[in-house]
Amino acid sequence: MKEKIIETLKAKLNRRVWDSWFSTFEVKEIGENCVVFQVGNLFIKDWLEMKYGNLIARTLKEVFNRSIDFKIEYAPLQDQPMEDESEPLVRKRPLVLTPLNPIFTFENFVTGPSNMFAYSACLEAAKNPGKYNPLFIYGDVGLGKTHLLQAIGHYLFKHKPELRVVYLTSERFLNELIEAIQRGTTQEFRERYRSKIDVMLLDDVQFLIGKNGIQTELFHTFNELYNAGKQIVICSDRDPQMLDGFQDRLISRFQMGVVVKIEKPDIETCFKIAQKMVMFENGDLPEEVLLLIAEHFNDNLRRLRGAIVKLLMHKQIYNEEIDLSRAKQILSIEPVKPKCKSVETRLFDILCELFNVTPEELKGSCKKDSAIVARQLGMYVAKNYMNLSLRKIAEMFNRSHPTVSNTIQKFEISLRTNKSLESMLNKVKELFREKTAGQLL
Structure with a gap:
């Protein structure tokens, strides 16, 4: 019966979610009216109860053909000793509080004059959490801010697995707070992000412009983490002083650490990025075509990737070689006319x-x-x-x-x-x- 419960639940989730959140999840005991589960991580216990409690309840009803209660208990992994609450919860395996894109690592980030300082600052923050605090990264969309933010997480998972690292967007932070207010679990929400993590990686903070209530919550969360020496890294599409509609006290805290801008990459850097993207797609394009892409799509790396994927798709579907002339046709690139200065x-x-x-x-x-x-x-x-x-x-x-x-x-x-x-x-x-x-x- 234990295996059936696990298999039924696993079938309802995609592999990525299962590997991220249920890797230590197992059935401990089956009673007449209650099933006891256990996990090897205290933070994940709270997360499963909040995010997947309804799904677990439905799964049990499906397996037993009736409603049945359940509870989730925290039990340390068998291959690690019990630790004092003041010590990190997990030492031998990383505490994955939020899934990360496996491609977004420091090794896969292409550096150049436009982003070298940002790259170095993020790497330093990963190597020495809390030394440069907070770290605020800003720049236009599609220049690699999220890549660097998640690269910090990957580095810490690998080199400092005892640290509790959470990556989240500002939208998710807002939605979780709203859900906590509706459920009456605001205190649990605050504990989760103020006392149960060591590193906060917060993306797209500009999403909170004009949202005064969530800004107040973020302000107090920021203070708790900062005063405890926890590393805070924040990404935005604009300089902190350009965050109109933000509380002044929050802006001043964003500026009290290291503020780094990612500039638009030069053609040479874009060319290297294009080469790496083609490699990730297991494709092949001539260098002259990659240079063409680098010259015309250097303002946004997402557009650059879109151009590469489009060419590779044409190459596969029509079984044709993509030369410079054909690439211009597919990407609708016209000869550039001289522009008058604005x-x-x-x-x-x-x-x-x-x-x-x-x-x-x-x-x-x-x-x-x-x-x-x-x-x-x-x-x-x-x-x-x-x-x-x-x-x-x-x-x-x-x-x-x-x-x-x-x-x-x-x-x-x-x-x-x-x-x-x-x-x-x-x-x-x-x-x-x-x-x-x-x-x-």
């Missing part, structure tokens, strides 16, 4: 030339007087002469909306009494008028 780019060109600064200094936190004045003047021109929205200006200068608004107001006040600023403004307007041939000014 008015935003022209404004940056003028500011950089006039004030002897770089675009990076304008967009960054450079404190040089020339960069500060150029930045303020550029925002003023963008708002009052180019008629751009505060949102667009914030994106141009990598600032928040309130910062842009305050900067423009301060510049307007200074402009009334500072003749040199007025002269600089007129010079920028004159150069901009020449470059745009009178289109805007």
Whole structure:
């Protein structure tokens, strides 16, 4: 009967879920009105009761043709000694609290100038949890943030299996809290994420923008973990200071550790990534085709992978070799026509030339007087002469909306009494008028 219960339950779950959550799950005892299960991990015991309790109950009803109670007990694995509660629960095998993509490892991550610092920071956080805390990684979609986040988990599973590591998205964190509130198990939810884990890997934190209640819960969870020396790694699609709709106290905590940006990869890095993706798909494409993909899909690695999969599918279905010409047809890549510079780019060109600064200094936190004045003047021109929205200006200068608004107001006040600023403004307007041939000014 024990085997039948396990086999019936196993048939209702996919292999990945079973291997992740039920690897130590077994029937301990079958009573007249109750079945006792046991697992070798305390955290997983709580998780199974919450997530799979209804499924287990339905399985027992199916096997016994009647409703029957059950309970799950924690029993240490036989090949490991009993440990004090203050010690890690599992030593000889990793505690897999959440399944990870097996491909997302450090070994499979292709590094380049755009992501080397982020890669090194994540590897260091994995080797020395708590040393750089918190670690905040941000960048546009499809640049490898989730890969690095899960790579930390894989590394810890392999090298520090005694640590309790959880990877979750902000959406899942929110949904679990809502479910806990509905079930009246909020305290169990808090214990699970505040006292029963050693490393929290939180993805897509921008999902919580405007959700004040869950932000408060995350704030207290963050404090508990941080004060206990637990490693926290957070991913977002934007800089912490650009998380409009987030509590200031949370943003300040995101910034109190190491903040790392992943940039768009260069063509050479994209080419290496494309090579590795083809290898994972057990396919083969000419180098010139991979270079074509790297040149046209370097803004988003998911799109890059999609292009590779599409070519390999054509190759398999139509049994044809994919050369450069055929690849362009399949991917609808047209010859690139020269593009005129956007008015935003022209404004940056003028500011950089006039004030002897770089675009990076304008967009960054450079404190040089020339960069500060150029930045303020550029925002003023963008708002009052180019008629751009505060949102667009914030994106141009990598600032928040309130910062842009305050900067423009301060510049307007200074402009009334500072003749040199007025002269600089007129010079920028004159150069901009020449470059745009009178289109805007």
